[in-house]
Amino acid sequence: MRNGYFQIGCTGGGTVVRLVKPVDGGNEVTAREIAEYLSGHGIVYDAGLLTKGIQTAASVANNEFLFLVNKDIIPEIRESYVLTIRPDKMIASVRFYPPSMKGERMTAQEFLMDLKVKGIVFGIKEKEIEAFFAKPRYCTDFIAAMGVPARNGCDARIKYFFNTDLHSRPALSEDGSVDFFHLNTICHCKKGEVLARLYPEDPGENGTTIYGEIVKPREVKRKHLEFGRNITLSPDRLQITSDVNGHVALVQDKVFVSDVLEVENVDTSTGDIEYEGSVLVNGNVLTNFSIKAQGHVEIRGVVEGARIESGGDIIIARGMNGMGRGVLATKGNVVAKYLENATVSAKGYVSTESILHSRVMAGTEINVTGRKGFITGGRVSAANVIRVKTLGSPMGADTIVEVGADPSVKLRIQELQKLVVEHKKAIEISHPVLTANMQKLRQGVKLKPDQMKYFQEMLQEENRRNQEIEQYLQEMESLQAILDASSNAKVEVSGEVFAGTKICIGDVSMVVKNSMKFCKFVKQQGDVKMTAL
Structure with missing residues (x-):
């Protein structure tokens, strides 16, 4: 397959175009390409003659056809080309045009020098270029130079x-x-x-x-x-x-391994427990005692007015009656039969059959399921969702449920962004001074003691700021994840919500006026809206 091409001839009668037809399905020469070539070389032509000549050439059986485009006498034209650079600067393709019938050909060395003058110095296809000059194929694009794209790696x-x-x-x-x-x-x-x-x-x-x-x-x-x-x-x-x-x-992305401390009860026989691993209590935890564990805490009995802190999950098989002073605090999840008169804080989820007059906070969600599945009295908060069967009380007990990110999260992100900008500005001011002093030291210039002290202090300050910037960015990323997760916060009631219950979603709230069944509360257009479940 070979494309068709054209060649300019300079005769005594004017300027002619020699049109060579394509072979084996190659592309034909267009009038536009010939016109651009003529204009590019300053040759005035008759558009009518050009169009007529191309049409006549197409109708005849000959492989070549000559036709006149003007009556001017023009000088001979050397072999020329059009170079096209891809926007990403990775490929340069070239399209050559033959010299006029008595014009000179360009040499491969001349073309290579042209590329160098144009700044193209990498990935030059010398074999393809030499092959063209040995056996030219005009009006046909080929790659003259090709860069090497970057190979993206992958994260650890x-x-x-x-x-x-x-x-x-x-x-x-x-x-x-x-x-x-x-x-x-x-x-x-x-x-x-x-x-x-x-x-x-x-x-x-x-x-x-x-x-x-x-x-x-x-x-x-x-x-x-x-x-x-x-x-x-x-x-x-x-x-x-x-x-x-x-x-x-x-x-929190850190792997912990520990063995388990197992006791029958937490009472006067054990005293308070503080343990690096996990704790298993086969019985009960009595009032005024405490458990502090780095791992999980599992209690197979009842928890009274005690304090339990855990770095993992807290599991209470028979529930907790905190008597107004019981506290559960964990970096993981809380699973309990019931929670009554207790304060609960979990960075993960809370799962229980009932919550009565308690302050419960969860970093993700709260599920109050099972046969009872009620929240009555107190304040219950979760970042993403609260699922409950019965919410509030027909007796009018004050019940508040909250979902969505705390507004302080947004304020903290803004504060961190400001700190990062301030640190970067300070580094931009001090960095040129540090660079200049480093250059002097490399050149063997000795700094005065006070200059060296000042240089070391500035270097330590820049390192400190860079470390703090990294910490700020990590904190911003975790806070943004909390904010993103809370954008679809909701309260789902699979049974009944009673009048007087207060629903808070983010920074807006509403008080339920009439008891409703099988409903869902979401934030829409700046207000709390109730929809069907």
């Missing part, structure tokens, strides 16, 4: 070989009650078991444009394995294994 990732799902839910029995004895919320591990493996980041490779410019790949995120006690890091720092038989948990 960590694969965990245990269940990291913080949204495990207790199963419902056939009678509608919650089965608190088979929660499966603890991941057990054995000594020598692989817990996690780090797959390092691939930084990718730089690319180069045809102008020799370096094109960098996108930045990748680095990670490293974070872990606590009872865990061994492999020599290549890519794998962690358990040192003990116990349980494993992932808390």
